[in-house]
Amino acid sequence: MWCQRTGQSLKTAYFYYDSAHVTLPPFFDNEDTRLAHSPRGNYRGGNSAMHDTWKDMFVMGLPLVEKILRPIIVYAFLVISLRLSGKRELVQLNPFDLVVLLTLSNTVQNAIIGEDNSVLGGIVGATSLLLTNYLVVRFLYDHRKLDQLVEGRSDVLVEAGKVRTRNLKKELITLAQLEAAARKQGFESLAEVEQCVLEPGGTLTFLGKKPSGEDIRHQELLGKLEGLTQEIALLRGSEPPARA
Numbered sequence: 001m002w003c004q005r006t007g008q009s010l011k012t013a014y015f016y017y018d019s020a021h022v023t024l025p026p027f028f029d030n031e032d033t034r035l036a037h038s039p040r041g042n043y044r045g046g047n048s049a050m051h052d053t054w055k056d057m058f059v060m061g062l063p064l065v066e067k068i069l070r071p072i073i074v075y076a077f078l079v080i081s082l083r084l085s086g087k088r089e090l091v092q093l094n095p096f097d098l099v100v101l102l103t104l105s106n107t108v109q110n111a112i113i114g115e116d117n118s119v120l121g122g123i124v125g126a127t128s129l130l131l132t133n134y135l136v137v138r139f140l141y142d143h144r145k146l147d148q149l150v151e152g153r154s155d156v157l158v159e160a161g162k163v164r165t166r167n168l169k170k171e172l173i174t175l176a177q178l179e180a181a182a183r184k185q186g187f188e189s190l191a192e193v194e195q196c197v198l199e200p201g202g203t204l205t206f207l208g209k210k211p212s213g214e215d216i217r218h219q220e221l222l223g224k225l226e227g228l229t230q231e232i233a234l235l236r237g238s239e240p241p242a243r244a
Contacts, residue, residue, distance in 0.1 A: 061116035064124065071128040074108050079136075083150065086171055090202025093177040151200040158196035161209060171198060182206055 060067060082089060092098050112125055140147040155167045157178060168178065179190055185206045187193055195207040211219070 057118055058120045060118050060121040060124070062114050062121065066114070067116065067121055067124045068128045070114060071112050071125045072132050074112050075129060075132050078104075078108065079150070083152065087152065087155075087198055087200065087202045088171050088173060091173075091181075091198070091204065092202075093173065093181065154200055155198045156195065157198055157204075158190065158193050158206075161191070161194055163190065167198075173198075178204075 062070075089097055089100060092101070113121065140150060155171060157164055157167050157171075157173070163175065163178070168175065178196070181204050182190055182193055182196070185204075187206060187208065192208055193206050194209040197205045199205060
């Protein structure tokens with residue numbers, strides 16, 4: 001059988017040599033090639049392909065310890081860097097903040113997964129992140145002072161209707177950006193805002209002004225005048241027409 005196949009391959013090589021083509025076809029006649037084909041000519045590599053698929057999915061390309069440590073290190077780096085950069089990045093007041101966060105996520109992606117694209121590796125990395133975050137949150141819940149140190153404190157940007165320019169400069173927030181954020185909350189301008197607080201998580205909380213006593217009395221007087229006007233109009237409509 002082997003001699004017969006070798007003769008056929010040599011005939012093919014002679015044919016290509018005599019023709020205008022000088023590139024010979026690849027010639028493989030080893031044990032792996034003979035085992036890959038059955039006597040009837042059917043390919044028997046299905047099991048091998050399935051084995052490679054399962055291997056690529058569930059065999060990690062990195063050691064287990066490294067796969068666990070990578071997400072933890074990146075998690076710690078992001079927490080520290082976002083804490084040092086301030087709460088502005090979390091507020092996303094302009095497109096640049098959004099671009100920074102999106103680019104940051106893509107940048108640290110390779111640091112987390114490394115050279116491993118397996119499903120099992122992704123599950124291990126995600127489990128490490130979730131478990132690390134749970135332990136950190138649980139620890140900070142029992143230590144409130146350390147929680148304030150990690151998350152930071154809230155900053156008052158508007159107090160008693162007056163804008164605190166110093167705090168705005170500290171958080172690198174312009175007055176126009178603060179007004180835009182107020183309009184998103186349903187306020188026409190900052191004149192209607194009594195207090196604005198920048199929370200540690202990057203949320204802007206607005207509190208509207210309450211009407212004063214004079215404003216309430218003014219509204220009551222306007223309501224009474226409107227009621228009197230309607231009664232006078234009804235009385236005029238019910239009067240009989242004057243006789244000539």
